[in-house]
Amino acid sequence: MSEPMTIGELLTARGISRRSLLKYTAYLASTLALPPMASRAMAEALASTRRQSVIWLSFQECTGCIESLTRTMTPTLEDLIFDMISLDYQEALQAASGEAAEEALAKAIEDNKGKFVLVVDGSVSTRDGGVYSTAAGKTNLEVLKEVSAHAAAVLSVGTCAAFGGIPMAQPNPTGAVPVSDIVTHIPVVNIPGCPPIPEVMAGTVAYFVTFGKLPELDHLNRPKMYFGDSIHDRCYRRPFYDKGLFAKSFDDEGARNGWCLYEVGCKGPVTYNACATLKWNAGVSFPIQSGHGCLGCSEPNFWDQGGFYKPLSSWAMGNRALIGGAAAVGVAVGALSAAMARQQRNAAVATATPAKEKQP
Amino acid sequence: MHSESHAQQRTGMAQSVLHEIALALAQLAETGAPNAIDLRSLPMTEADRSELQEALGRGEVSATLDMAGKSDIWETRHAGVWWVRHSGSGDRIASETIEIAAIPDILMAHRDDIRAAAARLSAELAAAAPEPV
Numbered sequence: 001m002s003e004p005m006t007i008g009e010l011l012t013a014r015g016i017s018r019r020s021l022l023k024y025t026a027y028l029a030s031t032l033a034l035p036p037m038a039s040r041a042m043a044e045a046l047a048s049t050r051r052q053s054v055i056w057l058s059f060q061e062c063t064g065c066i067e068s069l070t071r072t073m074t075p076t077l078e079d080l081i082f083d084m085i086s087l088d089y090q091e092a093l094q095a096a097s098g099e100a101a102e103e104a105l106a107k108a109i110e111d112n113k114g115k116f117v118l119v120v121d122g123s124v125s126t127r128d129g130g131v132y133s134t135a136a137g138k139t140n141l142e143v144l145k146e147v148s149a150h151a152a153a154v155l156s157v158g159t160c161a162a163f164g165g166i167p168m169a170q171p172n173p174t175g176a177v178p179v180s181d182i183v184t185h186i187p188v189v190n191i192p193g194c195p196p197i198p199e200v201m202a203g204t205v206a207y208f209v210t211f212g213k214l215p216e217l218d219h220l221n222r223p224k225m226y227f228g229d230s231i232h233d234r235c236y237r238r239p240f241y242d243k244g245l246f247a248k249s250f251d252d253e254g255a256r257n258g259w260c261l262y263e264v265g266c267k268g269p270v271t272y273n274a275c276a277t278l279k280w281n282a283g284v285s286f287p288i289q290s291g292h293g294c295l296g297c298s299e300p301n302f303w304d305q306g307g308f309y310k311p312l313s314s315w316a317m318g319n320r321a322l323i324g325g326a327a328a329v330g331v332a333v334g335a336l337s338a339a340m341a342r343q344q345r346n347a348a349v350a351t352a353t354p355a356k357e358k359q360p
Numbered sequence: 361m362h363s364e365s366h367a368q369q370r371t372g373m374a375q376s377v378l379h380e381i382a383l384a385l386a387q388l389a390e391t392g393a394p395n396a397i398d399l400r401s402l403p404m405t406e407a408d409r410s411e412l413q414e415a416l417g418r419g420e421v422s423a424t425l426d427m428a429g430k431s432d433i434w435e436t437r438h439a440g441v442w443w444v445r446h447s448g449s450g451d452r453i454a455s456e457t458i459e460i461a462a463i464p465d466i467l468m469a470h471r472d473d474i475r476a477a478a479a480r481l482s483a484e485l486a487a488a489a490p491e492p493v
Contacts, residue, residue: 008472018470020427023446023454026466029398030455036396040465047472080428282452 007084008047016083021047024080028210031203031278033225042210046084052209053112054119055105056090057147059140060133060167060176061122065158066092068195069202081202084209088116091135102136109150117208118151120144120179123160123167127175144182153214154179154188157201162190162222163300170304180221187214190221192273194297199278200226220300222272231268231294234276237261255291265309266293273298373404374411377458381416381441384460388440394461400453416441416458423467429454433464 005013011021025042029035034042058066070093087093088108089101096104108116122140125132130141148154156179159165167176180188191201204223207215215223232238240246240260247254247264260266268276271294275286287294293309296302306314377397384395399409417437425431429448436443442459444466459465469477 012472012476017427017473019425019466019473022466022470023425023428023431026444026446026457027448027454030400030457033401036398036457036459037394282448 006048006050010051011047011083014083018043018047020080025210028203028206031199032207032215046210049209049212051084051086052205053108053116054085054087054205055108055112055116055147055151056087056119056121057140057143058091059120059122059124059144059161060174061158061160061165063092063121064195065121065201066090068198069157081206084206088112105147109147113150115152116150117153117155117205118148119155119157119205120161121157123164123176123178124182125167125174126177126182127173130175132174141182144179148183148186151186153186153208154183155201155204156180156188156190156192158196159192159194159297159299159302162192162220165194166303168303188221189214189217189223191226192220192222192298194295194302196298197226197274197278197280200274218272222298226274226278227272227298229272229274229277231271231273231276231288232266235268235288236276237288250291261288261291261293263311264293265307265311267296267299267302267305267308267312268294269312271296271299271302368407369405370407370411371403371405373402373408374415377402377404377412378415381438381458381460385438385440388460388462392462394459396460397458399456399458413443416443425466431466433467 008018008021011018022039022043025039025046026036029039029042056066088111089105091101094101094104122133124130124140124144126141130139133140135143156162160167160176161179164172164176164178167174168178178190180190189204191204193200200223203226204215207223207225215225218224218227220227232241235241237258237260240258241262245254245257245259247257247259247261249255250264255261255264262269266288268288275294276288279286279289295308296305377399380397384397387393387395399412404412419435419437419439422432422434425433429446430451431444431446433442433444435441440460440462442461442464444455444457444459444464445453446455448454
């Protein structure tokens with residue numbers, strides 16, 4: 001339910017000082033790559049707005065996305081996001097169940113018609129009318145159409161909602177599609193990742209609440225501030241790639257020396273996400289730092305791309321001749337396979353979503 | 361480990377930041393316009409950060425703020441140049457900036473908090489006042 005109080009009044013009533021809010025916006029400005037001087041204006045803007053109503057629907061998913069968001073390791077600071085929004089419906093977190101839960105959803109929609117943000121995790125089953133995933137006797141497909149009709153915007157959280165994800169993997173028995181195949185009348189922002197980085201989810205929501213508009217998006221409708229650089233661009237192992245120093249297997253000398261994981265299947269060059277900078281588990285590490293290549297989990301079709309441990313060059317356009325060449329001409333091969341993979345990915349998206357109307 | 365050796369390398373970034381600070385400080389002196397530099401957005405190694413911290417030194421003022429995790433703020437040996445480090449729980453650094461200002465915004469009490477405090481203090485005194493005889 002929306003509250004008449006502004007966020008500032010709400011914080012004051014809870015004994016949370018404006019310094020806390022200013023600290024939060026300083027942190028946000030940093031993760032959003034905004035100028036640090038913006039934090040004061042952001043704090044003032046947030047204090048004078050009312051909380052943003054959010055309705056969260058879960059479809060064909062594993063609940064890993066909400067786990068990621070709620071298991072942030074700096075709860076005292078990042079939990080402030082939950083003071084900025086009014087999470088009016090979320091099946092995994094809410095106390096209500098059964099008919100009471102369905103009534104809560106109807107009321108949340110009625111109270112915030114045309115104003116709430118709809119967050120979706122999970123892909124949407126469409127085969128046989130979508131009967132393969134239902135809740136309260138309704139298919140996900142029906143619920144998505146009904147609820148999104150009254151939403152201001154949709155945030156597709158996780159690779160399943162954004163691109164179809166694991167449920168869409170061949171042979172796609174449920175006819176799973178991404179949310180953007182169904183919702184075409186309002187903006188859909190994709191926040192992919194399996195799961196997405198918690199700071200990326202919270203930051204995107206906070207941006208919308210603070211500025212009252214959606215952030216700038218890339219060609220796959222992902223916020224540019226988080227998905228603007230490839231993992232490879234920001235990888236601390238990049239200097240080894242440039243020198244042509246590669247691990248050839250997971251226990252060889254190269255692996256022990258921390259060399260580039262390109263030849264053991266790292267998808268960093270074609271994967272756009274913030275793992276290499278924001279990292280995971282309170283900034284402790286990210287897969288490449290832990291010795292494993294990037295799986296490319298924030299990219300469309302990462303699940304059907306021909307093997308996590310095969311070098312990019314082995315499946316980019318199916319040209320096996322490129323394997324092994326990486327060691328000699330690292331940069332050139334990387335740039336080439338990145339370009340080819342991007343082409344291939346765009347083609348794959350076009351095939352997967354024929355009727356899609358891209359939102360601005 | 362590679363990551364350790366990388367962390368120990370000086371990349372020259374500290375010197376670049378010092379020049380940026382000098383420009384901003386000259387501007388503050390001339391026009392009073394504050395500025396800030398987000399250290400987290402720069403590809404600085406730990407060695408770069410130590411170099412910058414050593415170069416700026418410590419001045420007369422330091423403050424610890426305890427809300428939503430700890431924050432450490434100190435004025436460097438250059439008046440008007442402040443190091444502002446915000447941590448979340450578990451002392452993870454959430455943001456780190458160099459603020460070039462007379463005083464960092466976050467140290468000042470906000471007018472809404474002052475208003476709320478004034479009302480609360482008056483109410484407390486009114487509640488504690490002895491009954492008129």
